[in-house]
Each structure stands twice: as structure tokens, then as C-alpha cells.
Amino acid sequence: MRVVADLDRCCGTGQCVMNAPEVFDQNEEDGTVVVLREVPDPDQEEAVHRAVRHCPTEALAIAGS
Template sequence: MRVSADEDKCCGAGQCVLIAPEVFDQREEDGIVAVLQEDPPAEQHAAVREAASVCPAAAIELEE
């Protein structure tokens, strides 16, 4: 799995960080998503998929 995020779409809701904090964080200055692990381990895949599905701005992109 490959994870990326469209910073221009991100609205800073932070749901991704709550669901998968090992993979996502938010920038201090504006709350925009930061991807910590572009290639997360298999045990994180379910959380990453959930984070992508609940993102209100659809800013998280996954390549399986």
C-alpha cells in the first residue's frame, strides 16, 4: 500500500490522525495533513483505509 495526501484538499479535520496516528500527523502551523509513512506496514492498512474513508475532504489517496 502506498499513501499520499492532497494538501490542497485537506481541511484539517484531523480524523486521519485520530484513526492512524502512526501514519498521519498534522502540521503545527495550519493543521494540514502530513503523511508520516508513505508505505505503512500491513498491520496499519485497515486503519489507513478507514482514515481515507472518513476524510471529509477526500484528501487521502491510496494505491493498493
């Protein structure tokens, strides 16, 4: 599993950070997503899937399995 973020689509709602704070943060200047762990630990995968599902602009994706 690898996390991919499209910064052009991100509008900074913070759903990713709320769902997986160990994997995502927000840029202090514009609020866009910052991926802290491109390859999350296995115990973080469920939270990452939840963050991807809840992203209102579909700026997050999961590559690989």
C-alpha cells in the same frame, strides 16, 4: 499500498490522525495532514483505509495494492 495526500484539499479536521496516528500527523502551523509513513506496515493498512474513508474532503488516497 502507498498513501497519497492532497494538501490543497485538506482542511485539517484530524480524522486521519484519529484513525491512524502511526501514519498521519498534522502540520503545527495550519493543521494540514502530514504523512509520516507513505508505505504503511501491513498491520496499519486497516487503519489507513478507515482514515481515507473518514476524510471529509477526500484529501487522502491509496495508490497501489
